[in-house]
Amino acid sequence: MSNLLFGILTISFCAIGYFFSWRYWEKDNYKIAIFIIIICGLALRIYTSTDFFPHTWDERYHALVAKNLIQHPLTPTLYDNPILPYDYKNWTANHIWLHKQPLPLWTMATSMWFFGVNEITLRLPSIILTTIGIWLTFLIGSYFINRKVGYLSAFFYSINGLILELTGGRGATDHIDIFFLFFVELSIYFSIVFVQKKKIIYNVLAGFTIGAAVLSKWLPALIVLPIWLLIVIDSKNFKPKLIIIHFFILMITCILIFLPWQLYIYKTFPLEANWASSFNFRHITEALDGHGESFYYFFDKIRINYGELIYLPLLWFLWKTFKNIKNYRQLAISIWFLIPFLFFSFAKTKMQAYIIFISPALFIITSEFWFMLSAYRKNHKLKWLFNLILFLLIALPIRYSIERIKPFQMRDRNPQWVIELKKLNNKEIKNGVLFNYDKPIEAMFYTNLTAYTDIPEKKVITDLINKGYKIIINDDGNIPEVIKTIKGVTIENLTIAKSEK
Numbered sequence: 212m213s214n215l216l217f218g219i220l221t222i223s224f225c226a227i228g229y230f231f232s233w234r235y236w237e238k239d240n241y242k243i244a245i246f247i248i249i250i251c252g253l254a255l256r257i258y259t260s261t262d263f264f265p266h267t268w269d270e271r272y273h274a275l276v277a278k279n280l281i282q283h284p285l286t287p288t289l290y291d292n293p294i295l296p297y298d299y300k301n302w303t304a305n306h307i308w309l310h311k312q313p314l315p316l317w318t319m320a321t322s323m324w325f326f327g328v329n330e331i332t333l334r335l336p337s338i339i340l341t342t343i344g345i346w347l348t349f350l351i352g353s354y355f356i357n358r359k360v361g362y363l364s365a366f367f368y369s370i371n372g373l374i375l376e377l378t379g380g381r382g383a384t385d386h387i388d389i390f391f392l393f394f395v396e397l398s399i400y401f402s403i404v405f406v407q408k409k410k411i412i413y414n415v416l417a418g419f420t421i422g423a424a425v426l427s428k429w430l431p432a433l434i435v436l437p438i439w440l441l442i443v444i445d446s447k448n449f450k451p452k453l454i455i456i457h458f459f460i461l462m463i464t465c466i467l468i469f470l471p472w473q474l475y476i477y478k479t480f481p482l483e484a485n486w487a488s489s490f491n492f493r494h495i496t497e498a499l500d501g502h503g504e505s506f507y508y509f510f511d512k513i514r515i516n517y518g519e520l521i522y523l524p525l526l527w528f529l530w531k532t533f534k535n536i537k538n539y540r541q542l543a544i545s546i547w548f549l550i551p552f553l554f555f556s557f558a559k560t561k562m563q564a565y566i567i568f569i570s571p572a573l574f575i576i577t578s579e580f581w582f583m584l585s586a587y588r589k590n591h592k593l594k595w596l597f598n599l600i601l602f603l604l605i606a607l608p609i610r611y612s613i614e615r616i617k618p619f620q621m622r623d624r625n626p627q628w629v630i631e632l633k634k635l636n637n638k639e640i641k642n643g644v645l646f647n648y649d650k651p652i653e654a655m656f657y658t659n660l661t662a663y664t665d666i667p668e669k670k671v672i673t674d675l676i677n678k679g680y681k682i683i684i685n686d687d688g689n690i691p692e693v694i695k696t697i698k699g700v701t702i703e704n705l706t707i708a709k710s711e712k
C-alpha cells in the first residue's frame with residue numbers, strides 16, 4: 212500500500228471515528244466516546260510510526276543503544292565493539308553511552324528482544340504509552356475540572372502533532388520525552404487516586420512512577436511534588452502530620468527507584484558518568500549541540516505545538532488562578548505548566564520537546580476555556596466571533612497534527628539503503644567492519660558490523676585484517692587505489708543514504 216493511500220485511509224477512519232465519538236459525548240456516553248478517541252489516537256500513532264528506518268535525530272542513537280542492551284542490560288553502549296579510538300565525551304560516537312537515563316532504553320530493548328529487532332518494535336512502547344496517555348488525560352482532566360473538559364483534553368492529546376511525531380521517532384529526543392511525559396502524567400494520576408481511596412499503595416505507586424520519570428529524563432520529574440502536595444491539601448482528607456508522613460513515603464519510594472542506577476554507573480563507569488552529569492548541568496548554563504535559543508523560544512513554540520490561539524486560554528486560566536489562589540486544583544494545573552515553562556526558558560539549551568510533559572496541563576486549560584466560551588456566547592451579540600474562536604481552538608491543533616504526520620505526501624517510507632543493509636546483514640559476516648558509509652549508526656542497528664564514515668590509513672586496515680576482522684568498504688567512487696588493492700578487503704556498492712524526515 213502506498214504512503215498516500217495509507218494516509219488517506221487513516222485520516223478518513225479517524226475523521227469518522229472522532230465524529231461518532233462527539234455524538235456519543237453529546238449523549239453523555241463517555242465510555243464509548245473515549246474508547247473511540249483512544250482507537251482513533253492509536254490509528255494515528257500506528258500510521259506515524261510506520262517509517263521503516265530510524266530517524267536521524269535522535270532515534271537512531273536510542274535504537275542502537277537499546278539493541279545493544281539486549282545483550283548486556285547493565286552496560287549501555289553505542290559502539291558496542293569500538294575498533295578505532297574514540298572520545299568518551301562524544302555521545303554520537305563513543306562506547307559507554309550514558310547520555311540518557313536508562314528506563315526508555317531498557318523498555319525498547321525488551322520490546323525488540325521479545326518481538327525482534329526492527330523499527331516497529333523499537334517504537335511499540337511509545338505507541339502503547341501515548342495511547343494510554345489519552346485515557347490518563349481524560350481521568351486527570353475529569354478530576355481537576357469535570358468530565359467534559361477531560362473528554363476534550365483527551366481529544367487534544369490524541370491528535371497533538373508533537374506527541375505523534377515523537378511517538379514515531381520523527382522528532383529530536385523522541386521516545387525519551389514520550390516516556391517522561393507518560394510517567395509524569397501517571398504519577399499525577401496515582402496521586403489523585405491516592406487522595407480518593409486513601410490507600411497507601413497508591414502513594415507508593417505515585418513515588419514509584421516519579422522515580423520512573425527520573426529514570427527517563429532526570430530531575431524535572433520532581434515537578435510532580437508540588438502538584439501532589441496541592442492535590443493532597445485540596446482533598447482535605449489528611450491532617451498536616453499525615454501529609455508529612457505520606458510525603459516522606461513518596462520521596463523514599465522515588466529515591467529507591469532512581470538512585471541505584473546512579474550509584475551503579477558512578478562506580479562502574481566513573482569517567483563517563485561524571486562527564487554525562489556535567490553535560491546535563493551545562494544544558495542550563497550553555498547552549499549545547501547548536502540548540503541555543505532566545506528566552507522567548509518556548510513562548511513562541513507553544514503556538515505551533517498547540518495552536519496559535521493557545522495564548523487566550525493560557526492567559527485566561529493564569530489570571531483566574533491568581534485571582535483565586537486558594538483554588539488548589541487550578542493552582543496545581545498552573546504550576547504544572549508554569550514552573551517547567553519558566554525553568555526551561557531560562558536554561559540556555561532549548562529544544563521544543565523539553566516541555567512536552569506540560570502538554571496535559573495545556574490541554575486541560577484549553578478545554579476549560581473552550582467550554583467557558585461556548586457557554587458565554589449564548590447570550591452575546593457577537594456570537595459569530597465566539598463561534599470562530601471555538602472553531603479555531605480545535606481546527607488549528609488538527610491542522611498542525613496533519614502537518615506533522617504528513618498523511619497526504621508521497622514519501623518513501625521503506626528506503627533502498629535500509630533494504631541493502633538488511634541484505635548485507637543476511638550474509639552473517641563475523642567480526643565485520645564497514646568503512647566509508649554515511650550512516651554508521653543505522654548500519655550498526657541493522658547489522659552486526661562496526662561501522663564508520665571514513666576510511667582509515669592502510670596500516671590500520673591491514674592490522675585489523677591480521678587481527679581477524681573482515682573489512683568492508685563502501686564504494687562511493689572515491690576509494691584510493693592503495694586501499695582497493697589490500698588483500699582481504701571487500702568492496703560493496705551501497706546506496707548513499709539520504710536524510711529522511
